[in-house]
Amino acid sequence: MTTTLVTPKLPPSTHPFAEVVHRFEAGGSMLPDTPENLMQIIGLYKAYAVPMDFYWRDLLYIAEQVFVDPLPFFKFIIPEEYLKLANHYAGDNADLRIWRGPATAHPELLEFMEKGELKRKLPRILHHLWHDRINMEFAEECMRAMLWHRDMGGLLDPYMDSEEYKQNADRAIRAYCQGNPLLTGLYKLFPDMFLELCRQATMYSVLGLFWEVMAPVFFEMSDLYDEGKITSVPEAMNFLVNGIFAIAGRPIYHRVRIRGEWYDIVPKSKGFTWLYEAAFPYVEAVFYRSSPFRGTKSYNAQANQVPVNQLDFHYGVLYADKFPVASAGIPPTLLHQDMYHFLPQYLVEYYRKHCRGEDDMLIQIGISFQRSMYNVTSAVIQAGRAAFLYPLDDPNPRHLMMNRRYFEGQLNRFTRPEYGIREAARLAYIQDQNYR
Numbered sequence: 001m002t003t004t005l006v007t008p009k010l011p012p013s014t015h016p017f018a019e020v021v022h023r024f025e026a027g028g029s030m031l032p033d034t035p036e037n038l039m040q041i042i043g044l045y046k047a048y049a050v051p052m053d054f055y056w057r058d059l060l061y062i063a064e065q066v067f068v069d070p071l072p073f074f075k076f077i078i079p080e081e082y083l084k085l086a087n088h089y090a091g092d093n094a095d096l097r098i099w100r101g102p103a104t105a106h107p108e109l110l111e112f113m114e115k116g117e118l119k120r121k122l123p124r125i126l127h128h129l130w131h132d133r134i135n136m137e138f139a140e141e142c143m144r145a146m147l148w149h150r151d152m153g154g155l156l157d158p159y160m161d162s163e164e165y166k167q168n169a170d171r172a173i174r175a176y177c178q179g180n181p182l183l184t185g186l187y188k189l190f191p192d193m194f195l196e197l198c199r200q201a202t203m204y205s206v207l208g209l210f211w212e213v214m215a216p217v218f219f220e221m222s223d224l225y226d227e228g229k230i231t232s233v234p235e236a237m238n239f240l241v242n243g244i245f246a247i248a249g250r251p252i253y254h255r256v257r258i259r260g261e262w263y264d265i266v267p268k269s270k271g272f273t274w275l276y277e278a279a280f281p282y283v284e285a286v287f288y289r290s291s292p293f294r295g296t297k298s299y300n301a302q303a304n305q306v307p308v309n310q311l312d313f314h315y316g317v318l319y320a321d322k323f324p325v326a327s328a329g330i331p332p333t334l335l336h337q338d339m340y341h342f343l344p345q346y347l348v349e350y351y352r353k354h355c356r357g358e359d360d361m362l363i364q365i366g367i368s369f370q371r372s373m374y375n376v377t378s379a380v381i382q383a384g385r386a387a388f389l390y391p392l393d394d395p396n397p398r399h400l401m402m403n404r405r406y407f408e409g410q411l412n413r414f415t416r417p418e419y420g421i422r423e424a425a426r427l428a429y430i431q432d433q434n435y436r
Contacts, residue, residue: 009397009400010025010397010400010401010404013404013408015408015411016411016415017411017414017415017427017428019431020411020427020431021404021407021408021411024378024381024382024385024407025392025400025403025404025407026392027234027238027382027392028233028234028237028378029233029234029236029237029374029375029378029379030374030375030377030378030381030427030430031233031371031374031375031378031430032233032430032431032433033232033233033234034233034433036433037233037371037433038225038230038231038232038233038236039346039347039350040347040350040368040371040372041233041236041368041371041372041375042221042222042225042230042236043222043343043344043346043347043350043368044339044347044365044368044369044371044372045218045221045222045372046218046219046221046222046342046343046344047339047340047342047343047344047347047365048218048335048339048369048372049106049214049215049216049218049219049222049342050106050108050109050112050338050341050342051109051134051135051335051338051339051341051342052211052214052215052218053087053105053106053109053215054078054105054109054113054134054136055134055136055138055139055207055208055211056207056208056209056210056211056212056215057078057082057083057085057105057208058075058076058078058082058136058139058208059139059143059204059205059207059208059211060082060085060204060205060208060209060212061075061078061079061082062075062201062204063201063202063204063205063208063254063256064205064255064256064257065079065256065257066201067172067176067197067198067201067256067258068173068176068194068197068198068201070183070186070193070197075136076128076133076136077124077125077128083104083105083110084104084105085104086103086104087099087103087104087212087215087216088212088250089212089213089216089217089247090102090103090216090219091103091104096246096247098213098216098217098220098243098246098247099215099216099217099219099220099223100220100223101216101219101223106219108342109134112134112341112342113127113133113134116130116132116133117132117341118130118132134338135334135335135337135338137334138332138334138335138338139207139211141332142207142282142285142286143200143203143204143207145285145286145289145290145291145316146203146206146207146281146282146285146286147199147200147203148285148291148310149281149284149285149289149310149313152280152281152284152285153276153280153281154272154276154277154280154281155270155272155276155277156206156252156266156272156277159266159270159272160199160202160266165265165266166195168263168264168265168266168267169194169195169198169199169265170195171263172198172256172258172263172265173187173194173195173198174187175258175259175261175263176256176258198265201254201256201265202254202265202266205252205253205254205255205266206252206254206277206278206281207278207282209250209252209253209274209278210274210278210279210282213243213247213250213274217239217240217243220239221236221239221240222344224239233375236375237375237378237379237382238379238382240375240376240379241379241382241383241386244275244279244379244380244383245383245386245387247274247275248273248274248275248279249273249274249275250273250274251268251271251272251273251274252266252272252273252274252277252278253266253267253268253270253272254266255267279380280380283376283377283380285316286316286317287316287317287318287373287376287377288313288314288316288318288319288413289310289311289313289314289315289316290313290315290316290317291313291315292306292313292315304419305419305420306419307418307419312418312419314413314416314419314421314424314425317332317369317370317373318370318373318374318377318414318425318426318427319421319424319425319426320332320366320370320426321424332366332369333362333366335369336362336365336366336369337362339365339369340361340362340365343365347368351364351365354436364436367435367436370426370430371430374426374427374430381407381410384406385403385406385407388406389402389403389406390402390403411427413425414427414428
């Protein structure tokens, strides 16, 4: 286990999570550095990456071709061309090769799509109707969280309200409705509804482009762990930090293909980038904020059990109780079900040892997933420190104190008493290896 050290240039922190503050200052993560924690988070990254390889492909398909269809019944039936779509960060022709594997859909994903849980090769529509498939409802819930919690900084959000965006959307929507009198009439009657559907399609594209990066990052981390090249939680976190900076400038855009012609909704020339328009908003909207846990408990708004200010929402995965309620939201049980199919064998054996039978495994996957996302959040926090503040070994004590205030400010989000935030946060839980 890595020992947490207090820098001799500063007095000990008095923060409620002082141990985590000192761990940050030593280059560590919110998650303690133990072999068991490392095994859990890497195993979950691998199990997450396979369905994520489907998520990003289907998200781009919906953004680029389903677009503003008001009744998109078959939006989860992904065309073959998107399964063969080359990931820009894997394969021999990658823009930046992060994963050494193939650029097309992952072999485990293709096998599952062919046979599903039934282990029988049936037409895809039958697997779909039987709900024997990758659960895209989780991906859509993440998209909706990002669309709802829109004001997360960056320049894309105000652009979606600009006249230029509206003109681009109008041109594409008119082309999409051409030759369909019913859609054309609906657009004339409800132009704002179609504009909002276009904004939603833009967010589909943003999330798809975000996950197109994260899938090969997680695949590569799994391979490196199997090869004995990632041996600690800080190493796993730093791999994510380096990946964040390597991909930070990746263009974020939205385009639509209508009868073979591409229409730019958000052109690449606007200069929107992956870090500010996708990564930071995703962490804020999905990890921290999200929406109340449907199906787990009731909320009384008059008793101030639901925040008045949307910015105070704290229902993301970093706070969620783990209940197998089969909801698409947070807690993300449908994602846990997707990950269940792709667990590395070492994690299956670990869960068999600690679970109360197979039925408990989804809850254990959820708790491991929570640990893994705290490590991702730690990478984002460390990346923010590296981008805007000072090196961890800076010789100037004043600079080190500014780093500390930044770390403590980030951790304050888990200590607020309002709306039960302090009680809901799982940061204290993940410090204990027995949290299962």
